[in-house]
């Protein structure tokens with residue numbers, strides 16, 4: 019155990035009060051590890067600032083042993099734990115919902131890279147490392163960790179694994195699950211599941227680490243992760259193209275996969291309003307394309323070694339423009355220009371947040387059905403809520419759409435909530451008719467739990483309940499979130 023040594027003093031605190039329980043935790047674990055009082059609030063607010071709750075305390079371990087001790091102490095007090103990484107998850111998975119009964123455990127102090135092995139193309143990193151810091155260190159060693167998302171300056175590896183994060187490179191490298199080789203996890207009884215292998219092939223029975231990937235902290239606390247690394251792509255070509263219809267994006271995607279020899283690393287679609295929203299957040303951004311088009315695609319091809327990426331992008335775009343599939347386009351000629359193209363994609367998120375509370379979705383449909391889904395779902399929303407703005411964008415190569423609905427300004431909180439409810443119902447009705455998923459990337463958390471459970475088939479519910487019961491029989495881990503529904 020690190021920090022102040024625990025003082026095993028006789029019990030002289032009132033365990034009925036939250037303050038007393040925080041004090042007891044502090045005595046069991048050492049003051050250095052435990053925050054209480056007003057400092058707790060910043061760990062209890064979601065990323066958008068829409069929801070602020072509270073917790074008995076926040077535990078900030080420095081080592082895996084600290085995490086084990088924390089789990090035991092919390093269990094002894096009859097409390098439960100909400101694990102937290104960067105708190106950028108957008109579904110309230112890391113935001114406690116029982117201030118008197120829950121303790122946040124933040125991994126923010128466990129940030130070390132335990133091993134980076136260039137010959138093995140692998141690394142072992144602690145769960146609290148910020149994704150972009152880890153990527154930078156890997157790149158300094160001439161390698162590449164491909165997970166890339168808008169929140170990478172704040173989200174942490176343990177959170178990425180616990181949500182099975184996606185991001186812009188999924189079409190080439192897969193979701194986080196496909197990048198994980200092994201895990202170290204503190205289980206709800208305080209014991210440690212040590213599975214930090216870097217083996218690529220290991221078929222010795224069930225692959226238990228998979229249980230914790232995407233579990234959103236409901237089965238244990240991930241303390242370290244071993245991951246696959248790739249050769250650093252030393253050539254990257256980025257292009258923004260304007261299309262005459264969203265359906266052309268699917269044709270373009272099919273063609274790009276064929277023509278670009280699977281070297282495509284990103285393929286994002288954006289509506290025209292993306293540029294307005296991005297410039298509301300970042301007024302210095304300069305419009306990269308003249309003319310207005312109904313849909314835009316931001317695509318990236320990348321590679322290392324002997325391939326000619328720039329030439330490939332040039333030839334590809336010439337071909338699709340000649341065939342009339344692309345109306346106009348711009349290819350970044352420098353890293354700075356490529357970065358500014360990506361800023362439109364990132365800035366549009368910020369621009370939406372600035373317009374106030376709105377419906378955010380993260381849905382997926384079969385790739386080929388994406389344009390029809392967007393068209394029908396937007397029409398269903400506009401029919402019911404003509405004063406709202408639909409903003410659909412996302413990772414088209416994965417069939418993943420964020421169909422967000424922004425209410426007009428000047429409404430009361432109740433009017434906004436009513437519009438969000440109506441829009442969500444309209445979108446989900448269309449989504450289910452396409453056999454889609456309500457969560458492509460972000461998980462279930464607390465926000466989507468009711469919808470998740472409402473459509474969970476009995477057999478899956480039984481299996482999930484059995485797993486929960488076997489791993490966390492006392493329901494210590496993240497109650498209120500995802501899996502924690504019934505154990506009977």
Ligand SMILES: Cc1cc2nc3c(=O)[nH]c(=O)nc-3n(C[C@H](O)[C@H](O)[C@H](O)COP(=O)(O)OP(=O)(O)OC[C@H]3O[C@@H](n4cnc5c(N)ncnc54)[C@H](O)[C@@H]3O)c2cc1C
Pocket residue numbers: 065100101102103104105106107108110111112125145166167168169172173174175176177178179180181182183184185186234235236238239240241367459460463496499
């Ligand atoms: C601007 C923006 C862009 C985003 N873009 C994407 C995107 O493109 N793709 C995507 O997939 N997501 C995206 N997200 C969502 C979010 O960044 C991801 O879900 C990310 O993986 C969450 O990581 P985190 O460290 O912030 O986790 P947190 O929000 O802290 O936690 C998420 C969940 O994991 C659990 N958890 C956290 N750490 C641990 C741990 N060590 N052990 C066990 N459980 C743990 C928490 O209890 C919670 O249930 C975006 C978010 C923002 C704000």
